[in-house]
Amino acid sequence: MIDLYTWTTPNGQKVSIMLEEVGLPYRLHPINILAEDQFDPAFLKVAPNNKIPAIVDTDTGLHLMESGAILMYLAEKTGKLWPQDFPTKWRVVEWLMWQMGGPGPFLGQVHHFVKFNPGKSTYAEERYSKEAKRLWGVLDRRLAEVEYVAGDYSIADIAIWPWISRFEWQTVDFANYPNVKRWYLALAARPAVRRGWDVLKEGRAIPMP
Ligand SMILES: N[C@@H](CCC(=O)N[C@@H](CS)C(=O)NCC(=O)O)C(=O)O
Numbered sequence: 001m002i003d004l005y006t007w008t009t010p011n012g013q014k015v016s017i018m019l020e021e022v023g024l025p026y027r028l029h030p031i032n033i034l035a036e037d038q039f040d041p042a043f044l045k046v047a048p049n050n051k052i053p054a055i056v057d058t059d060t061g062l063h064l065m066e067s068g069a070i071l072m073y074l075a076e077k078t079g080k081l082w083p084q085d086f087p088t089k090w091r092v093v094e095w096l097m098w099q100m101g102g103p104g105p106f107l108g109q110v111h112h113f114v115k116f117n118p119g120k121s122t123y124a125e126e127r128y129s130k131e132a133k134r135l136w137g138v139l140d141r142r143l144a145e146v147e148y149v150a151g152d153y154s155i156a157d158i159a160i161w162p163w164i165s166r167f168e169w170q171t172v173d174f175a176n177y178p179n180v181k182r183w184y185l186a187l188a189a190r191p192a193v194r195r196g197w198d199v200l201k202e203g204r205a206i207p208m209p
Contacts, residue, residue, distance in 0.1 A: 005056075012052050020192035020193070021081060139177070
């Protein structure tokens with residue numbers, strides 16, 4: 001059994017989508033980051049960085065924070081969505097790390113400055129909006145070459161997709177990124193993605209371009 005500590009954000013949705021894809025049983029522990037649940041000392045024991053997502057695997061006793069590490073752990077535990085043949089394995093790691101270092105932090109800053117704090121820093125709004133478009137361009141060029149970012153559907157797609165699902169906050173126009181659109185719609189049609197995206201089972205619909 002996996003205990004999942006999460007909230008309705010892209011980093012959290014990555015893990016619930018993965019759990020739904022691989023079919024592992026899990027118990028949901030909502031951590032309302034707007035109510036500062038993430039600073040509860042009990043949560044700190046599971047997630048020393050005070051951020052969601054985190055898991056505890058009752059089979060192994062391991063607790064784990066950081067969504068990229070959790071995706072790799074669940075993939076290795078189940079033998080799914082992370083091909084282990086050399087060097088294919090590293091193409092998946094490459095795009096997973098790209099998400100962790102690029103779309104995660106930078107699209108997060110677009111949400112922060114453009115969506116929630118407009119007018120507070122023109123410099124930050126311009127800088128992060130420009131970076132958002134650059135990152136979307138990188139993804140679009142990659143997806144012009146391959147069906148999924150690392151070839152076959154993998155944890156790399158699961159890491160990136162929830163960030164793209166917040167496109168309405170990111171000052172981008174899907175019309176300029178046709179390959180991202182094709183890929184986005186393909187993942188949005190997957191029942192496991194739909195279930196995992198609506199992690200708190202609120203009946204919310206995935207935004208459609
Ligand atoms: N690198 C971390 C980032 C986790 C993260 O930023 N989580 C956000 C929600 S998406 C959070 O818990 N924020 C609460 C806070 O910053 O206090 C991961 O990928 O797991």
